[in-house]
Amino acid sequence: MTLKLVILSDLHIVPEGETSLGLDTTERLQHGIAAIHARHADADLVLVAGDLADHGDLASYERLKDVLSTLRLPLELTIGNHDDRPAFLTVFGAAQAAPTGFIDRVIDCKGYRIILLDSAIELGRHDGRLEAEQLDWLAARLDEAEDRPVIVVLHHHANPLSTAVDEIILQNGAELAEVLARHPDIRQVIAGHVHYTSTAIWHGIAFTTLAGGHYSVTIPLDKSEPQRLWGPGQMAVILADADQTLVHFDNYLDGNATLD
Numbered sequence: 001m002t003l004k005l006v007i008l009s010d011l012h013i014v015p016e017g018e019t020s021l022g023l024d025t026t027e028r029l030q031h032g033i034a035a036i037h038a039r040h041a042d043a044d045l046v047l048v049a050g051d052l053a054d055h056g057d058l059a060s061y062e063r064l065k066d067v068l069s070t071l072r073l074p075l076e077l078t079i080g081n082h083d084d085r086p087a088f089l090t091v092f093g094a095a096q097a098a099p100t101g102f103i104d105r106v107i108d109c110k111g112y113r114i115i116l117l118d119s120a121i122e123l124g125r126h127d128g129r130l131e132a133e134q135l136d137w138l139a140a141r142l143d144e145a146e147d148r149p150v151i152v153v154l155h156h157h158a159n160p161l162s163t164a165v166d167e168i169i170l171q172n173g174a175e176l177a178e179v180l181a182r183h184p185d186i187r188q189v190i191a192g193h194v195h196y197t198s199t200a201i202w203h204g205i206a207f208t209t210l211a212g213g214h215y216s217v218t219i220p221l222d223k224s225e226p227q228r229l230w231g232p233g234q235m236a237v238i239l240a241d242a243d244q245t246l247v248h249f250d251n252y253l254d255g256n257a258t259l260d
Contacts, residue, residue: 009049009051011048032252078153085122113142120155150186234249
């Protein structure tokens, strides 16, 4: 029995008539949804790992809700640093919040536990943090699932990537890794935020980032010369069974135009 997940991130939706860095982000998301229906209609679940809106405004969340209503698969969301938690809850409903008050979610599917974590601090802060009550909540959810593998999804990268994006990293990534280490079978920790693809083993755990749906960047190992690029629009596709958890990267849009 194989679990199939699709993960989107960094949608950066703006109100109708606007663009984000010259990109029509709603059109890009529509291409992503069409690609999911065409290529991954058998997925069990679609997850969105934050930066749902570009400026955290009500109009953008209303527009996002309308576009996501066309998705014909189960959907779960969490938020990122471009999001405003109260505005998101106003549009998507208070039930999206966990007992922590944050957009933390847990889903059990096909022998896996999937956990979404809200790593946003507040609108205007680009780094991230998991609060003590969230880490306690996470520990409890992991203890409940000692008998099954776990996939964790959040917006901010926890492991250092040795590029300029480490200035906006999850502040307490080591604390997250310490909590995760209590579980015997963490298969993946998957994030967006950095607008490029990476994989790592950190504290003995697999960490992955996907480029997401907004602009992507060349990997800026020379921190003085980051470069913004237009494409791709990218989703991660997870195929998971008892033996492995496999991450594919599916580009539903492509392009190489340099943005100003």
